[in-house]
Amino acid sequence: MGVKSRVSPDAGLPQKMALSVTASIVAETVTFPLDLTKTRLMIQGERSQVSKVTSAGQHAYRGMMKTALGIAREEGVLKLWQGVTPALLRHCVYASRLPFYEILRDTVTDKNSSQVVPVWKCATSGMLAGCLAQFLASPNDLVKVRMQMEGRRRLEGKEPRVKGVRHAYTTIVRQDGFRGLWKGWVPNVQRAALVNMGDLTTYDSVKHRLLENTSLQDNAVTHSLSSFCSGLVAACVGTPADVVKTRMMNQPNRDGKGLLYKSSADCLLQTVNKEGFFALYKGFLPIWYRMAPWSLTFWLSYEQVRKLSGVSSF
Secondary structure, three states, rough: OOOOOOOOOOOOOHHHHHHHHHHHHHHHHHHHHHHHHHHHHHHHOHHHHOOEOOOOOEEEOOHHHHHHHHHHHHHHHHHHHHHHHHHHHHHHHOOOHHHHHHHHHHHHOOOOOOEEEEEHHHHHHHHHHHHHHHHHHHHHHHHHHHHHHHHHHHOOOOOOOOOHHHHHHHHHHHHHOOHHHHHOHHHHHHHHHHHHHHHHHHHHHHHHHHHHHEEEEEEEEHHHHHHHHHHHHHHHHHHHHHHHHHHHOOOEOOOEEEOOOOOOHHHHHHHHHHOOHHHOEEEEEEEEHHHHHHHHHHHHHHHHHHHOOOOOOO
């Protein structure tokens, strides 16, 4: 099974980047509450939160719905979008994964539209594109995670670490130096490699497999089926790395060094040893519940804006 190389000679990198950013912002805004819920769930098992009762007298959240309802009830509905600004800024950079992927994928075939790209080459292109895009976007991801946890910290009676997006950036730079903005970049990039291998490769392969072997047309139905598959695969392969990434980025630090984990491998081992293997899939359902609507919203939006802009289908 393979994917035919497709090239849009009328669409350059800046235009494809703009289209990818537009679709990413729409998808991120719509599904952000699920991302915040997912982050809260994955953080709950850490040593820094040994108490199961918060200072507000509430038990630690269990389950996606209870977590979301608890945040809305105890912190306010708008707090479900806390951290959305750096998340949108992140996607203004992370959206480069799409044009990077197309460049890498089509370079493999020397831009010969009749040549079929093997799935493993699509997967390699997805991993490389995800790594590069995520490395560039890591500072925004770090700030997003910090801001998402502020409401929880206040309920626990802890001093807030950040007061806003600008304050978050300046605080990190003041405490850890400029390189501190890339704290946790290794698990960040590892996760992006896995997620994009699952997301981009699955969507690309499933979509064109459906077009080649069924009577389905290149429309919303095909895009929806492909996005469902891509979201599921991305969640399965990316959840363990997402747990490690979130814990690495959220841990307290001193002199630029984490106080809980020495490395992503250490975080992985501690999590498994103390909480069991399935702790690596803590938050899997909210991750998938978020990835499914995010993937659906993104791919439908992306395919539509490409069509409206006169750019060929992905």
